[in-house]
Structures are given as C-alpha cells and as structure tokens.
C-alpha cells in the first residue's frame with residue numbers, strides 16, 4: 001500500500017487515543033510501519049538488546065549529541081536520559097518501513113526544524129470533558145498526573161488549532177470513524 005509520506009508524526013493530548021489508533025494500525029498492517037528506537041542512558045535490564053529495545057548510551061555522549069541538535073526530543077526521568085534521535089527515524093525509513101513518530105507538541109516543533117519532512121497528524125479528543133473521562137477511565141495515572149496531563153492538553157489543543165500546525169486533524173469521537181480518518185490521512 002502506498003503512503004502519503006515515509007514519516008508520520010502523530011500527536012495530541014495525553015488520552016486523546018494515539019496509542020489506541022496506532023495499535024489498531026499496526027495490527028492491521030503488521031509489516032508496513034515501524035517505530036524508531038529510542039536512546040537511553042539507563043542500564044539495560046536483563047534480556048534487553050542494544051539497538052533493538054534501546055540504543056544504550058553513556059550520559060556524556062548523549063548530552064553532547066542533544067547539544068549538537070541530533071535529537072528530536074529528550075527528557076530525563078529519575079536521573080536517566082531518554083530521547084529520539086533524528087537518525088533513529090531515518091533508520092526506520094532505510095529499513096523500508098514507514099516511520100510512525102508518537103510525540104508531544106514540543107517534539108512536533110522540533111521535527112519541523114529538521115529535514116525529515118513528515119506528514120503531521122493531530123488526534124483531538126471530542127471535548128476536554130471526554131478527555132478527562134477517558135484519562136480517568138484508563139486508570140493508569142494518579143490524580144496529580146491526570147491533572148497535569150489535562151493542563152498540558154490545553155496547550156496541545158491550542159497548538160493543534162493553529163492553521164498549518166498539522167496536515168490532518170482527527171477527532172477521536174467514535175473510534176471506528178477516527179480510525180478510518182487516520183487511514184485516509186496515511187494511505188494514498
């Protein structure tokens with residue numbers, strides 16, 4: 001199947017349904033898409049393979065590369081750095097797959113400064129109320145984290161509403177309809 005680009009960026013507030021939609025897409029098209037492999041400075045856990053689960057790197061090296069602008073996004077969680085390098089996205093394409101990048105608004109802005117030239121897809125919840133219901137319904141976050149995500153989602157929604165910020169806006173109300181819109185945005 002032909003796709004509109006080699007790289008797609010999928011973004012939207014936490015709880016808007018990105019993972020749900022991507023899971024479906026990957027299961028319907030198991031060989032078409034790939035995710036980039038992240039870098040991390042944490043030590044590998046037993047069974048984890050370097051270059052497959054993560055690119056395991058040393059902190060000073062990763063800091064240098066982030067500084068040099070080689071990363072689309074990076075963040076530190078409990079002392080360990082994590083991030084997505086531009087090259088890891090290019091590697092997916094070189095391996096003959098369509099790269100699907102699930103990133104936040106800051107990541108989107110960062111990708112826009114690169115030569116990657118993806119199509120940008122925004123997954124929008126039907127309303128803030130429904131987003132809140134879904135986030136709570138998922139039951140994966142503590143109250144504090146739910147509130148932080150809802151706060152951040154306001155900025156994500158504002159950015160998503162800017163003309164030209166995204167190539168496609170998918171309102172995830174009815175899942176079936178949203179999934180079909182996603183496929184229409186991806187396949188030509």
Ligand SMILES: Nc1ncnc2c1ncn2[C@@H]1O[C@H](COP(=O)(O)OP(=O)(O)OP(=O)(O)O)[C@@H](O)[C@H]1O
Nearest residue numbers: 013014015016017018019020134138172173174175
């Ligand atoms: N169209 C829909 N109708 C009802 N519930 C939905 C729909 N889409 C997703 N959900 C539910 O909403 C919750 C949030 O969805 P999901 O985890 O896919 O969001 P996400 O955007 O990937 O969030 P995060 O950025 O935090 O990973 C899940 O419990 C999911 O089952």
